[in-house]
Amino acid sequence: MTNKQKKILPQIFTLLLIILIFGFFTINAQMNMSNRGIDFGYGFLSQESSFDVQFSLIEYDGSHSYARAYLVGLLNTILVSVLGIIFCTILGVVVGIARLSPNYLIRTTASWYVEFFRNVPLLLQIFFWYYAALRALPLPENTEPLFGVTYLTVKGYYMPGFIWENFNILMYSILAAIISIVVIRSHAKKIQEERGKQLPVFFISIGLLIVLPALTIITGIVQVEVELPILKQLSKTSFIYEGGVSVPPELIALVLALSLYTATFVAECVRAGIQGISKGQKEAAASVGLTPNQILKLVIMPQALRIIIPPTTNQYLNLTKNSSLAAAIAYPDLVLVFAGTALMQTGRAIEIVSITMLTYLTLSLSISVLMNWYNKKIAIKEK
Amino acid sequence: MKNINILKPNKDNFRTYLFIGITLVFLGVFDVFLRSFFMVNFLSFLPNLLNFLLPFILGLVGLQMIRLEYSGVKLVDTVNKNINNNIFNAGLTLFIIFITILALPPSLNWMIFDANISGDTKEACVAVEGACWTYIKVWLRRFMYGMYPNEFHWRINTAFIILISFAFVGFFAKGKFKNYLTFYYAIIYPIIAFLIIYFLISGGSFGLEWVETNAWGGLSLTFIVSFFGLIFCFPLGMIFALGRRSELPVIRYISIGYIEFWRGVPLITVLFMSSVMFPMFLPADTFVDKLVRVVAAIVLFEAAYVAEVIRGGLQALPRGQYDAAKSLGMGYWKMQTFVILPQALKLVIPGIANTFLALVKDTPLIFVVGLSEVVGMLQMAKTNPKWLGYAMEGYIFAAVLFWAICYAMSRYSQYLELKYKTDR
Numbered sequence: 176m177t178n179k180q181k182k183i184l185p186q187i188f189t190l191l192l193i194i195l196i197f198g199f200f201t202i203n204a205q206m207n208m209s210n211r212g213i214d215f216g217y218g219f220l221s222q223e224s225s226f227d228v229q230f231s232l233i234e235y236d237g238s239h240s241y242a243r244a245y246l247v248g249l250l251n252t253i254l255v256s257v258l259g260i261i262f263c264t265i266l267g268v269v270v271g272i273a274r275l276s277p278n279y280l281i282r283t284t285a286s287w288y289v290e291f292f293r294n295v296p297l298l299l300q301i302f303f304w305y306y307a308a309l310r311a312l313p314l315p316e317n318t319e320p321l322f323g324v325t326y327l328t329v330k331g332y333y334m335p336g337f338i339w340e341n342f343n344i345l346m347y348s349i350l351a352a353i354i355s356i357v358v359i360r361s362h363a364k365k366i367q368e369e370r371g372k373q374l375p376v377f378f379i380s381i382g383l384l385i386v387l388p389a390l391t392i393i394t395g396i397v398q399v400e401v402e403l404p405i406l407k408q409l410s411k412t413s414f415i416y417e418g419g420v421s422v423p424p425e426l427i428a429l430v431l432a433l434s435l436y437t438a439t440f441v442a443e444c445v446r447a448g449i450q451g452i453s454k455g456q457k458e459a460a461a462s463v464g465l466t467p468n469q470i471l472k473l474v475i476m477p478q479a480l481r482i483i484i485p486p487t488t489n490q491y492l493n494l495t496k497n498s499s500l501a502a503a504i505a506y507p508d509l510v511l512v513f514a515g516t517a518l519m520q521t522g523r524a525i526e527i528v529s530i531t532m533l534t535y536l537t538l539s540l541s542i543s544v545l546m547n548w549y550n551k552k553i554a555i556k557e558k
Numbered sequence: 559m560k561n562i563n564i565l566k567p568n569k570d571n572f573r574t575y576l577f578i579g580i581t582l583v584f585l586g587v588f589d590v591f592l593r594s595f596f597m598v599n600f601l602s603f604l605p606n607l608l609n610f611l612l613p614f615i616l617g618l619v620g621l622q623m624i625r626l627e628y629s630g631v632k633l634v635d636t637v638n639k640n641i642n643n644n645i646f647n648a649g650l651t652l653f654i655i656f657i658t659i660l661a662l663p664p665s666l667n668w669m670i671f672d673a674n675i676s677g678d679t680k681e682a683c684v685a686v687e688g689a690c691w692t693y694i695k696v697w698l699r700r701f702m703y704g705m706y707p708n709e710f711h712w713r714i715n716t717a718f719i720i721l722i723s724f725a726f727v728g729f730f731a732k733g734k735f736k737n738y739l740t741f742y743y744a745i746i747y748p749i750i751a752f753l754i755i756y757f758l759i760s761g762g763s764f765g766l767e768w769v770e771t772n773a774w775g776g777l778s779l780t781f782i783v784s785f786f787g788l789i790f791c792f793p794l795g796m797i798f799a800l801g802r803r804s805e806l807p808v809i810r811y812i813s814i815g816y817i818e819f820w821r822g823v824p825l826i827t828v829l830f831m832s833s834v835m836f837p838m839f840l841p842a843d844t845f846v847d848k849l850v851r852v853v854a855a856i857v858l859f860e861a862a863y864v865a866e867v868i869r870g871g872l873q874a875l876p877r878g879q880y881d882a883a884k885s886l887g888m889g890y891w892k893m894q895t896f897v898i899l900p901q902a903l904k905l906v907i908p909g910i911a912n913t914f915l916a917l918v919k920d921t922p923l924i925f926v927v928g929l930s931e932v933v934g935m936l937q938m939a940k941t942n943p944k945w946l947g948y949a950m951e952g953y954i955f956a957a958v959l960f961w962a963i964c965y966a967m968s969r970y971s972q973y974l975e976l977k978y979k980t981d982r
Binding site: 185190206210280284290291296297300302307310497499500514518524528529531532536540 | 654655835840842
């Protein structure tokens, strides 16, 4: 056997095996479907769905199509993932830094938190928050206001809502602020390279982001009305808050559990990243006369981020995938709405499961592409 | 006198400062202690906010007063270094101490002093304010064995005892037999395990009654699913890790596709697939047991993660190892089994352990196909009309159970890591 044959033969065998397996499955699927009298196709997506979804970000009821039901589920999944990612990042960074604190009590508390929450199954945590912790909240009629205008009740969290007029102008002002920040940043960099002088870019940016939108509101171009949640009696014993924004308890439980669970992993990534920077870096920076703040901002963080970002991306991906556990507490996410209710009604297992899996695959791959791009941007540029 | 700062001690007057400081901290902690344990608030004559914040302020001033580097008192130095090195840390320290003191009495009362574990019915818990551990006691068999018939529980116990004793064979192997251990654990042990579980737990022959897999459940099911998950996903993952590093493009791309696909989808949709989509892909009259389908789905899913972990180990090996093995005239398989994999696997013990932990923590998800292990049984017990309202106790019980299992596993992996650590 020549060397070339040695390389080609196993490949051909593997390919044949794969084709055989797929062929076997396809033929069986065709036979099964023709036996049961169902045809393969995605036409059902435009049919009327005739089921309701409890919580949706866009307008939806039974008269809309399955495609729109899919969109409702997808948006709900994205909402949970984004909220979870934000909270788990904040908590994870705080806990990760706390684990390196010189303070013994803080260090120990943080490591207890990590050891406990990462070793308990996520599903159990979701059930705990939803069925045990949030069920202990008071009924709407007995609730004391939290922060004056919001209400945390067993039926959900009620916040005042904002009704905007000329909302697009506000958006334009924010866009203008962002553009001017980018310009100022590049200008500041130029000044620093030419004269070695640093401008307080961070404070200017924050100021711009607050002042420009605030100006549009003060001058009266954009008007905002606050709508407070108001207690309303439905029947003799049943009360509910109306108006404003209401967050269903399923969403609260899910975001709580997801962010508490994922934060433990993010915290470990952050800790590893900071520990991965050798002590010499800090000492060298201090010896050239940088202040502690500058050391953290200009020397430690840029290097630590390189170590932190790849594993943290993985955790974000995990969080997005784990958000599918929403189905267990009936939060209408993609899995519950589409792979649950829609599948039950149409019976199109292959089409629906494949769409659902492809959606998650796309979500995961796009997050990982985005993070890879960022990772490449901050990577060491070797010459 | 220059620059007098009454809050800053120096060497001369340190004793006085130490005395006053400790008294102040003690007063602050004592006040919180009284409020928490005895509901006494001897400062109630003060305005509300001051009354609320006073212990904190007292403690902060006290800690500030004893903060002196190299004071000469060893204990004070340790305290200053560890919990009191600046005002921010002192504040956080006090905060944590106060929270602990405030949270201790209610939680202890709920869990121990007001709790009840006697009796066999819900009536025993009616007058009890704290936790009702009777609930756990009554349902314990269900949580452990699921709906498996009570009189056959010895079968599950025996099966697990036999399995564990077979697992320990490796410790007694000596001399020549040691060479066959990998073979034993990779191939013979899984077969033995399958046979034992099939004949003993499932039954149907040797005069043992058949128990269908739907009745299996509880912690024993968690163990069965994770056990088969572990032993099958490891070799599969190894194959795909090697495949991804292969020089043959077809094999490499197939492996990449496989790994990226399974890593991109959530387990819950994979389980959905195994329960609703997979039967469509089989010939019309074949029937594959639900449990087998679930385990297969978990194995396929976790194998992708194992593959990525092992690939990390393979990449970490220096190129010289491959070259050295090849220059000795070793072929591909010989090189992998005797040179590359033993070293790579040693490197990735922590990663593998994390994947296995994830697998154990993922087992509750089998509820989507209607199998209920511990968490599933909890949900069932919680909705039982005779035992409504004890969800909290159940979840705490399960959390402690899973925590113990996972913590033990992670400790064991740390031990293995140290044992196989070879300095280079």
